[in-house]
Amino acid sequence: MLKGSQSWLFEHSPIILSTGVTGGPFEREGRIPEDFDHFYEDLWMGQDSYEKAHRILIEDAVNIALKKGNLKREDIHFMIGGDLINQITPTNFAARTFSIPFLGIFGACSTSMEGLALAAHIINHNGAEYVLTGAASHNAAAERQYRYPTEYGAQKPPTAQWTVTGAGYAVVAKQNEQSERLPKVTSATIGKVVDMGLTDPFNMGGAMAPAAVDTIIAHLRDLGRDLDDYDLVITGDLGEIGRSTAFDLLQQKGYSVHEDRFLDAGLLIYRDEQQILAGASGAASSATVMYGHILNEMKKGVYRKVLCIATGALLSPLTVQQKETIPCTAHAVSIEM
Amino acid sequence: MLKGSQSWLFEHSPIILSTGVTGGPFEREGRIPEDFDHFYEDLWMGQDSYEKAHRILIEDAVNIALKKGNLKREDIHFMIGGDLINQITPTNFAARTFSIPFLGIFGACSTSMEGLALAAHIINHNGAEYVLTGAASHNAAAERQYRYPTEYGAQKPPTAQWTVTGAGYAVVAKQNEQSERLPKVTSATIGKVVDMGLTDPFNMGGAMAPAAVDTIIAHLRDLGRDLDDYDLVITGDLGEIGRSTAFDLLQQKGYSVHEDRFLDAGLLIYRDEQQILAGASGAASSATVMYGHILNEMKKGVYRKVLCIATGALLSPLTVQQKETIPCTAHAVSIEM
Numbered sequence: 131m132l133k134g135s136q137s138w139l140f141e142h143s144p145i146i147l148s149t150g151v152t153g154g155p156f157e158r159e160g161r162i163p164e165d166f167d168h169f170y171e172d173l174w175m176g177q178d179s180y181e182k183a184h185r186i187l188i189e190d191a192v193n194i195a196l197k198k199g200n201l202k203r204e205d206i207h208f209m210i211g212g213d214l215i216n217q218i219t220p221t222n223f224a225a226r227t228f229s230i231p232f233l234g235i236f237g238a239c240s241t242s243m244e245g246l247a248l249a250a251h252i253i254n255h256n257g258a259e260y261v262l263t264g265a266a267s268h269n270a271a272a273e274r275q276y277r278y279p280t281e282y283g284a285q286k287p288p289t290a291q292w293t294v295t296g297a298g299y300a301v302v303a304k305q306n307e308q309s310e311r312l313p314k315v316t317s318a319t320i321g322k323v324v325d326m327g328l329t330d331p332f333n334m335g336g337a338m339a340p341a342a343v344d345t346i347i348a349h350l351r352d353l354g355r356d357l358d359d360y361d362l363v364i365t366g367d368l369g370e371i372g373r374s375t376a377f378d379l380l381q382q383k384g385y386s387v388h389e390d391r392f393l394d395a396g397l398l399i400y401r402d403e404q405q406i407l408a409g410a411s412g413a414a415s416s417a418t419v420m421y422g423h424i425l426n427e428m429k430k431g432v433y434r435k436v437l438c439i440a441t442g443a444l445l446s447p448l449t450v451q452q453k454e455t456i457p458c459t460a461h462a463v464s465i466e467m
Numbered sequence: 468m469l470k471g472s473q474s475w476l477f478e479h480s481p482i483i484l485s486t487g488v489t490g491g492p493f494e495r496e497g498r499i500p501e502d503f504d505h506f507y508e509d510l511w512m513g514q515d516s517y518e519k520a521h522r523i524l525i526e527d528a529v530n531i532a533l534k535k536g537n538l539k540r541e542d543i544h545f546m547i548g549g550d551l552i553n554q555i556t557p558t559n560f561a562a563r564t565f566s567i568p569f570l571g572i573f574g575a576c577s578t579s580m581e582g583l584a585l586a587a588h589i590i591n592h593n594g595a596e597y598v599l600t601g602a603a604s605h606n607a608a609a610e611r612q613y614r615y616p617t618e619y620g621a622q623k624p625p626t627a628q629w630t631v632t633g634a635g636y637a638v639v640a641k642q643n644e645q646s647e648r649l650p651k652v653t654s655a656t657i658g659k660v661v662d663m664g665l666t667d668p669f670n671m672g673g674a675m676a677p678a679a680v681d682t683i684i685a686h687l688r689d690l691g692r693d694l695d696d697y698d699l700v701i702t703g704d705l706g707e708i709g710r711s712t713a714f715d716l717l718q719q720k721g722y723s724v725h726e727d728r729f730l731d732a733g734l735l736i737y738r739d740e741q742q743i744l745a746g747a748s749g750a751a752s753s754a755t756v757m758y759g760h761i762l763n764e765m766k767k768g769v770y771r772k773v774l775c776i777a778t779g780a781l782l783s784p785l786t787v788q789q790k791e792t793i794p795c796t797a798h799a800v801s802i803e804m
Contacts (some may be wrong), residue, residue, distance in 0.1 A: 131593050132544060136568040138594055179789050207473060208657055215783075216553040218573050222660060222781035226794040231473040231657040233581060234781070236555050236573040244570060248585065255592035256468050257475055320545055320568040323559060444559035444571070446552075452516050457563040 134352025136320050143314035144253035146465070147260070147303040148201075150194030151422035152187050153414075154269065154295030160400045165422035166296070167194045173270050173295060184213065184220035184268035187414075189227055191297035192262060199260075199301045206230045207258035210248050211299070212241040213266045214413050215275060220266065230262065239338075239367050240321065240442030241265035242298065242417040243461040247318035249302040250463070256304075264299030264421065265440075267412030276331075276447055289333035291369045291411035294399060298417030313428050313465045319349035321459040323444060331450050335372025335396070335408055338441040341458035342368060343379040345439055349462045350385075357385055360464070361433040364424060366416030366440035367396035369409025395419035416440040420465075428467050435466045471689025473657050480651035481590035483802070484597070484640040485538075487531030488759035489524050490751075491606065491632030497737040502759035503633070504531045510607050510632060521550065521557035521605035524751075526564055528634035529599060536597075536638045543567045544595035547585050548636070549578040550603045551750050552612060557603065567599065576675075576704050577658065577779030578602035579635065579754040580798040584655035586639040587800070593641075601636030601758065602777075604749030613668075613784055626670035628706045628748035631736060635754030650765050650802045656686035658796040660781060668787050672709025672733070672745055675778040678795035679705060680716040682776055686799045687722075694722055697801070698770040701761060703753030703777035704733035706746025732756035753777040757802075765804050772803045 133139045151166045158169040168190055175183035188211070196203060209230040212218045218234050225232035237244040245263035252258050270280055272293040278284040302315065324341040342365050350356060357363060357380075368376055373394040380387050395416045396409035420438045427433050441460040470476045488503050495506040505527055512520035525548070533540060546567040549555045555571050562569035574581040582600035589595050607617055609630040615621040639652065661678040679702050687693060694700060694717075705713055710731040717724050732753050733746035757775045764770050778797040787793075 132595050136544060181785060181789065207469060212573065214554075216785065217551075217575065217781065217783040219781065219783045219786050222794055223786070223791070225796075226660040226662050226781075229659050231659050232796060233585070233657060234573040236549065236571040238554065248570070251589065251592070251594060255588070255594075257588060257592075258469050320570060322566050322568050323563040325563050444554065444556065444563075446554040446556045448518060448553065449556050449560070452518065454560070457559055459562075459569060 136348055137352035138251055138318045140250050140254040140316055142254045143316050144250045144302050145305055145309050145312045145314050146425060147301040148195050148199030149300045149421040149425060150191040151298045151418050152191045152296055153418060157296055157399060161398060162423045165426050180268055180271035181215060181220055184215060184271045185223045187268060187297040188220055188224040188266045191264060191299040192228060195299045195301050201260060201301060203228045203230055206260045206262050208233060208261045210235060210245040210261060210263040211265060212236050214238060214272050237459060238442030238444055239411060239413045239415060240440040240459050240461050241413045243438055243440035243463045246315060246463045247320060247461055250315040250318060253302050253304055261302045262299055263302060264297060265413040265417040266297035267293050267414040269293045269295045272412060286407060287332050288407050289371055290407045291334060291396060291409050292406035293412035294410050294414040294418060296414035296418040298414060298421035300421050313425050313467055315463060316466050317353055317464045319345055319352060319462040321345040321461050323457045323459050325455050325457040327455045329455050331445060333371060334411060334443045335369035336375055337456040338443055338458040339368055339372040339375035339379060341460040342376050342439050342441045345460040345462050357387060360435050360437045362436045363392050364436060364438055365394045367411040368394045368441060369396045371408050398423060437462055437464050473685055474689035475588055475655045477587050477591040477653055479591045480653050481587045481639050482642055482646050482649045482651050483762060484638040485532050485536030486637045486758040486762060487528040488635045488755050489528045489633055490755060494633055494736060498735060499760045502763050517605055517608035518552060518557060521552060521608045522560045524605060524634040525557055525561040525603045528601060528636040529565060532636045532638050538597060538638060540565050540567055543597045543599050545570060545598045547572060547582040547598060547600040548602060549573050551575060551609050574796060575779030575781055576748060576750050576752060577777040577796050577798050578750045579757065580775055580777035580800045583652060583800045584657060584798055587652040587655060590639050590641055598639045599636055600639060601634060602750040602754040603634035604630050604751040606630045606632045609749060623744060624669050625744050626708055627744045628671060628733060628746050629743035630749035631747050631751040631755060633751035633755040635751060635758035637758050650762050650804055652800060653803050654690055654801045656682055656689060656799040658682040658798050660794045660796050662792050662794040664792045666792050670708060671748060671780045672706035673712055674793040675780055675795040676705055676709040676712035676716060678797040679713050679776050679778045682797040682799050694724060697772050697774045699773045700729050701773060701775055702731045704748040705731045705778060706733045708745050735760060774799055774801050
């Protein structure tokens, strides 16, 4: 049901039945390895290209989510997902493997919550029994497409972020007898495309912060909620610069935010000693942290109500070459125990 | 409401309130110029790159749809759309212009019906008052990304197709006092990703035909319908080879099809004397023909029930270089007067 001008309230609170989270070797060395279901020894995942390896990340995350949910692929009515690679081919090819009716989406790093919003909308209105949704990214595949192959050893400024190698997928379903102990999707806010005129593709966090704030404020307005209604507000991949910008912007606009209840997934994945510059990024940043760490924390009772905001920079190397500024968006989904 | 395993029945039959269809100079010389709302003198549309021109195609189609629907952009709750360019940047940038909450989708040339299916689902369940949805492509922008810049004068085999320069957008809305005389969206079937092992990127129609047939059969099974229930079954951009393959496949599988009630949008846009090889293609092929020509014919009483199937080849230049086969999909939407 539409609430306000850009939000959905899910009256039947679809559940997140199960999730699958995969990661690369660098993620295994990070801060939250116990929240991943599977790691790989190297970035190749047994394939002969990074893009094919990228597909494996997705397929394994889906298979894990299905297994944990006690489901077969035939039980899933629709798969909704995407990634950062041109024409989202890793996800397209994974969808081929599973032969599940597939809706491809592209929201750059906002893909995870775009997918969860749509999945919850479909489940909430009896459009399916089970919907699979998720997002993924692969560091080396993204680097060579967006910047330079990592083998070139190109240097980056301290505002740059590190693309996560990983995939996070969730099975969204109608409430059942297990609902009591499972997280529920209660609302979603679809973001506008916000562009503050920034042009530096090595500072995506800074560019995305205003979009995150725009969506958070729209969410609170549409749902008649306050930031205090959430135990945790977590953004997808703003990194250090984006997070502090978003924090300041919210305060400037009169929203009081608690430092420790306003986190960024891009600052949770890696350890301080890992050289990731301003933080993690990539479609897998929000997907792995929210479907892994955050849902685990919710099940442990650490958080009861969480607002997840996945942010995306909707540029391409070509738009940068053509001197365009960076349009950004953010989609928010509230998850409650 | 889910019907069968991969379809939605829209009990409240959302209406297509208005549409906007733009095209390039080559489309103006085609078979159905009167079904376009606006043409451009050249492929630049006043911009300094084909990608920026591509954005203009979309913006103008949206503005025309809004104007014909007597709506302002603030009336639209969500925009759902995509194109063929990497990271769907022309659509992202158009969404920035309109500042409407935006859901980016990627289904290659199946984007038009993926968007219409989602838009109708959202409207049918009170998720919005008005949703804008559409798809677009630009011949020169697509050529230089997928093949070679047209300026190189590279030759193509007769199985190749011609990417349409155009955009088709529609405003989907709840039924109102005008509903009687407007087309309604009654059901949708989301396609699986089908790959028959074809590898020739210059024969997309042939590769996509099995996906079209798979979705048509799933649609008839899920909805308990027969091909005869439709006055017209129209595919998006199979072209000559794909259409005849799909026609034969359907007959092999025991579905009797009438030649003149099984058309392809890719064979309707241009005149025989235009050198387009096997037919038109591109995300705008289905979007311009279905939102332009077909809906106009329905309003004139030529067709009463139409099944629109937009087909997409989910490959990329990189997957071809990496010797992958071509995964394809097709989404079907039934539109009735």
